[in-house]
Amino acid sequence: GDSIFEEEKQVDILMQEESDGCLGVKAATLDKLFEFLTSCECSVFFRKTFLLTYRSFTDSLTFLSYLTSLYLSSNEEEDGTRSLRVMRIVKNWVDDFVYDFEEEPDLLNRLISFCSEIEEVKKKGWAAHGALLEKMIGRVKRKEEEVEDGGENEGGEATYLFPFNNFSQWTEIEVEKFASQITLLNFKTYSKITPKEIMNYVKAKNVEEKKKLCPNVTKVVGQFNELSNWGTTMICRRCQLKERVAVMSHLLSLLQKLFDLNNLHGSLALIATFTNSAVARLKSSFERLEPQKRNLLVDLTTRLSHLSSYKAYRNHLHSIAPPLVPYIGVYLTDLTFINDGNPDLVEKRLINFNKCYLVANVIVENQQYHTPYIYLIADKHMQYSLANGCLETENESENYRLSKLIEGTDPEIAIESLLKSERALKQKIKKLELQASLCSCSLPSSTHNSFHSGNWDLGGLGEEREGGGEEDEREEQ
Known part of the structure; x- marks a missing residue:
């Protein structure tokens, strides 16, 4: 008779009900994920999530090879609907993630080879796929032309040299102009971030790897730090209290303009200026600010607060309409928690697709804010200057040293420090x-x-x- 001890059968896929009521995958082997992706049970949400996150558990060439072999091995009479689904998956891939093919010549060559093979299959009667094929190839060609043309519209020549670091020349016009140009620069870089970049940034092991794999995320982070450090430096360099208060007032006006433009990235950078230890300790300077300016800083700091996992910031973000520039740090923090708090594998062999759902939700929100600022005109000179280090900055320790000299230090100690610096400079x-x-x-x-x-x-x-x-x-x- 049968043994009472039956060998436990290994499960290759774990299913669950998704939020929309459709059947979804909780965890599965790679083959089973591929199989479900091309099945009639596959939902739009699953397909979108798979295309966003597949690089976390496979590579692009393996993915395309599977789709190619499945399509070419299908029989029109028996598997016609499956082959059509394969075509739609490839089309979605090209439409929404065309950069995969731009960045990987081997992948693009495989796609072209796949298309030529489909042409041969079409001659055997699969004419229904012709329209999809033409759209797919056309999409790649149009994107290549966009890359060759550059796709940039910088605007006209500057009529004067902008006084980036000379606040004595700033008026309300300069504040508005700077706010619009830094917003355009921030948005231009932010809109180039791809899902692949933001995922790689969280997993990168060091700074050099981040620069190589995530150039646009690295630039966005760098722009945040540069703007924040510039504000701190401009304040700490002013020895006279009156001048220092004037600079702080200009920076708070700039903060208001950035906030009005929905540039949350730039707004938080300048808030970081005023919460920096070198500036926050300047009590006499803050006391001389107009009450309206002090209230503005308190109000915006509260509305964009990082407390309770950026609850106030998220509420504000979801209450405004694009165009806008989000703060990239929120998404990087979310992805770090997801990556660290969820295993890649379930039962030691099944890909944890629930983790992919969580990652996809963050990336989808990050990608939805790409509506351009069509009402702002780029100044070619200012854009070039801002992108190439025109803002004068000191390192954090130097700013703090200057802060202690200009306020709250015994005059004799301050003079002694300056004399030491002078002697070191002469040497x-x-x-x-x-x-x-x-x-x-x-x-x-x-x-x-x-x-x-x-x-x-x-x-x-x-x-x-x-x-x-x-x-x-x-x-x-």
């Missing part, structure tokens, strides 16, 4: 001059003479030495 200048002199010894005599005649520009080092001739003569004697 550095002497060292550089000595190095320059040693280098000049190995140059031809004509070049050597031009160096001593003062024709070479040493970046202003010579100017620092004016008036020091007598001291040098005494040292030689």
Whole structure:
């Protein structure tokens, strides 16, 4: 008779009911995921999630190879509907994730080969797939043309050089212009972020890997840090209280304009300026601000608060309409928690597709805010300057050192610190001059003479030495 001990059968797929009432996959092997994707039970939500997250459990060439083999092995009479579903999956892939084919030449070549094979199959009577095929190929070609053309509309030439770091020249016009241009720059970079980039950023092991795999996410994060650090530096460099308060007032006006433009990315960057330890300690400066400005900072800090997992920020984000620039840090935080808190595998061998659903939900929200600012006009000069480091910044430790000097420190201690800095700078200048002199010894005599005649520009080092001739003569004697 049969043994009372039956071998436990391994389960290759675990099913569950999705939120829309359709049947969905909780976890499965790779083959079973492919099989469900091309079945009649597959929902639009499952297909979208699969295309968004497939790189977390397979690669693009394996995915396309499976679709190709399934299509070409199908029989029109028996599997006609399945082959049509395969075609629609490939079309969705090309329509929504065309960058996969742009970035991977091998994948694009496989797609072209697949299309040529379909052409041969069409001759055998599968003419119903012809329209889908033509649209698919046309989509790739149009995207290639867009890449070749550049697709940028920068606007006209600048009529003047914008005083980025000179707040004494700022008026209400400068505040509005800066807000619009930094918003355009932030949106331009943000809208280029792909689902693949944002997923790679969370899993990247170091900074260099993030720069390589996630260039646009890295740029967006860099723009946030640069704007925040610039605001801190501009405040801490002002020694006079009146000037410092004026700069803080201008920055708060800029914060209001960014908020009005729905640039939450830039708004939070400037809020980070005022919560930075180097600025937050400047009590006398905050007391001199107009009450209206202080209330503005409190109000926007509360409305965009990070507390309770950014609850207030999320409520505000969902209450406004695009165009807007979200804060990328919220999505990166969400994905980090999902990645760390959910295993990749269930029962040691099944791909955890529930985790893919969670990741997809975050990416879908991140991708929906790509409506452009059609009413803002880019200034070519300002866009170039902002993208290439025109904002002057100091590192965090230097800003804090300056903050302690300008406010809340005993004058004698402040003077002593400045004298130490001056002595260190003079020693550095002497060292550089000595190095320059040693280098000049190995140059031809004509070049050597031009160096001593003062024709070479040493970046202003010579100017620092004016008036020091007598001291040098005494040292030689």
